[in-house]
Amino acid sequence: MEEKRRNRGQGGNSSQKYATGKHKxxxxxxxxxxxxxxxxxxxxxxxxxxxxxxxxxxxxxxxxxxxxxxxxxxxxxxxxxxxxYHMVRFFVDEAYTMHHPHAETYISLYGTIKKDDDEDATEEEKKTAAAKAALAAERPPMWKVVESTMEEGPDALRQLRERRSATGDDEASAPQPRSRDSRPAPRKERMANVIAKQNQSKNASKPTGDRKAAPASAGEQQSGGKTGGLNRRERRRIMRETMASTDKEDDEGGFFEL
The missing domain is CATH 1.10.287 (Helix Hairpins)
Structure with a gap:
């Protein structure tokens, strides 16, 4: 009875097997x-x-x-x-060297550092290994920018590499197209403005006694309303002067006109 109990083990299961102590x-x-x-x-x-x-x-x-x-x-x-050693810091260093903005000054991460404190030391002792010094060295400001940009993806890194200004405002630094409001007025409008100004100057220079003159006939009033009270010779002279002034303006500021 006792032998069967010993064979069954502590749990009372005869099929229980004990470990041999060897790891396979x-x-x-x-x-x-x-x-x-x-x-x-x-x-x-x-x-x-x-x-x-x-x-x-x-x-x-x-x-x-x-x-x-x-x-x-x-x-x-x-x-x-x-x-x-590597992990995130190493990958950020790699992204810093690959995606640093081309238009800005690059600061090396693994430059050689010389120690001038000990005059008796040899040249090899003065030079510290670049990789060892870089682990404790302070990273440049652009390193933090690259680290934060990595979270946005590879497209953001490419945009960082190709950016134009240090502030990241590419729209302000890019050349702006000329708006339509800044373009000079058409030639016909400029001619009409010149004629209107000349008519105003002539009307202002007339004496006050002319106001009491008899009104013109209906046909003269109709033709004067269209031509501004000028005959054909005067209109041609004004048109020639206007054409000369507009050509001069085009030569001076009309280079960017589309």
Whole structure:
């Protein structure tokens, strides 16, 4: 009775199995490759009567396991280095060098630093390694801008690289097209304005006694309303003067007129 109880264990289940205390490595892992490498090396060192074909197979398997161990070790060390030194800071440094604005002065992140405090030190001791000094060095202001721009995506980084001004206001620095309001008035409007001004000056220069003169006939009033009280010769003279003045204005300020 007691033997059956001991076989069943503490939970009373006879099918319960106790662990042997040995960890079995997973096939294909670095630990399994190391164990298999040690076992092959022991077999080759203890048994000198192994046939040549089996020895060749064991040597090829041993070389394959060593290559797997080296690759796994490198990947593990690479992951540790990325988590220790690189990560976000390294990627921001890379984006800083690639997407720094072309129109602004570039400040290097990995410049060589010289120490002049110790006069007896050699040249090699005065120069600090660039990578080591860059870890503790203060980043330029543009580095923070690039770090915040990375969250917006690659398009924002390209816009940062191609921006025109340091404030980021590209619309203010870009040449503005000439609006229609700033264009000079058409030639016909300028001619009409000149004729109207001349008529006003003539009316102002007339004596006051003319106001008592008899009104003109209906036909003269109608023709005077259209021509402004000028005959054909005067109108032609005014048109020639107006054409000359407009041509002069076009030569001076009409270069940008579309």
């Amino acid at each position: 490595a997973k096939l294909g892992s670095a630990e399994w490759a190391k164990k298999r490498t040690r076992s092959i090396q022991r077999m080759m060192s203890r048994n000198g009567d192994i046939p040549a074909n089996l020895r060749n197979d064991m040597e090829r398997e041993l070389a394959a396991h060593k290559s797997t161990i080296n690759e796994k070790t490198f990947q593990r060390r690479r992951s540790a280095m990325i988590s220790k």
